[in-house]
Amino acid sequence: MHAKLQAAIDSIDxxxxxxxxxxxIIVADTERVIAYKPGKKxxxxxxxxxxxxxxxGTTTEKALSSGRFIREERSTEDFGMAYIASAQPIFEGGQVIGVISAILSNEKMDHMRLLATELSSSVEEMTATNEELAKASVDVSNRLEELSRFSESMxxxxxxxxxIVDLVKDLAMKSKILGLNASIEAARSGEHGRGFAVVATEIQKMSQSSTESADSITNQLESIKQAxxxxxxxxxxxxxxxxxxxTSMYELTDAYKGVNSTAEKLMHISEVKN
Known part of the structure; x- marks a missing residue:
């Protein structure tokens, strides 16, 4: 056995x-497995x-046949478990005489990728929701501005x-004075002013009615104005x-983007590179 292969076997622990x-850990020469050290799990x-x-087709065999270092993430197809394998050819005199491989479970990597994916998905949903809420709040703000302009117009x-009501009150007051004057003149005219007295009375009634209506309108307008x-x-x-x-929604969206960026970095870190 080549000394380098023996040294690899001796150092397997x-x-x-x-x-x-x-x-x-696996150690193999060009033909067969010469040492194997299983892990705890x-x-x-x-x-x-x-x-x-x-x-x-395994990482170990590919490194042995290609003569180069290979690191791969493999599925459960070969050995019933997903794993990450690193294989380094062993050389002597420029020739490949064997290979040493280390196989690690990628359960934690898979779990981290899954968490990163779920986190990224959740952040995207929350970001979309926040953007919709922010847009809705802007729409509400615009509607409130329209309401404010309408209120100002009212x-x-x-x-x-x-x-106009003040003008009606003024006319009613003048009509009342006119009616009083007419009543006085009708009284002075005696029998001849009887018809004129009827007209004067009606003018005073109309004046009183106009004043009461104007006051009622004023009160109603004041109530509307208060409302x-x-x-x-x-x-x-x-x-x-x-x-x-x-503003808070946009700030929260920015924060979510930061979290999403972190999730993407986690996914990038969890990728196995050759």
């Missing part, structure tokens, strides 16, 4: 403990003396109506909260 994870059930051709209309003021105040409070909420 040392090679195994240098790995931070549970691992099994990682055991491919390789037997010493097995021909290398039995494991054709306030202006109320002021114009109040001006509009309350709506404006509530709208302004909601608009301020919506703006703050929208």
């Amino acid at each position: 040392f090679y195994q403990v240098t790995y931070p994870e549970d691992a099994c 990682v055991d491919l059930k390789v037997c010493v003396g097995d021909p290398v051709d039995k494991y054709r 306030t202006g209309d109320i002021q114009q109506i109040n001006a 509009i003021d309350q709506v404006n105040e509530s709208a302004n409070q909601i608009a301020a909260f919506t703006q703050q909420f929208s």
Whole structure:
């Protein structure tokens, strides 16, 4: 047996403990397995003396036949467990005389990839939800601005109506004075002013009715104005909260993007590179 192969066999325990994870070690010459050290849990059930051709297509066989270092992530197809294998050819005089391989379970890597994938998926969903909420809050803010403009327009209309009501009150007052004067003149005219007295009475009634109607309109307009003021105040409070909420959503979206970036880095780290 070549001295280098014997040295590899003699050092197989040392090679195994240098790995931070549970691992099994295989040493083979160009024809067959010459040493095998199973791990505590990682055991491919390789037997010493097995021909290398039995494991054709494995990382160990490929490194032996190609004469180069190979690291691969393999599925459960070959040995019933998913694993990560690293195989280093052993040379003597420029010729490949054997290979030493280390096989580690990739359970933790798979678990980390799964967590990273789930995290990335969750972050994408939360980011999409936050963006929708932010857009909705902007839409609410726009609607509130429209409501505020409408309220301002109604306030202006109320002021114009109040001006008209004031004019009606003024006319009613003048009509009342006119009716009083007419009543006085009718009284002075005696029998001849009786018809004029009826007209004067009707003018005073109309004046009183107009004044009462104008007062009623004024009171109703004041109630409407107070309601509009309350709506404006509530709208302004909601608009301020919506703006703050929208800002918070965008900040949260940025934070989610940072988390997603971390998840992508985790997935990148968990990839096995040759």
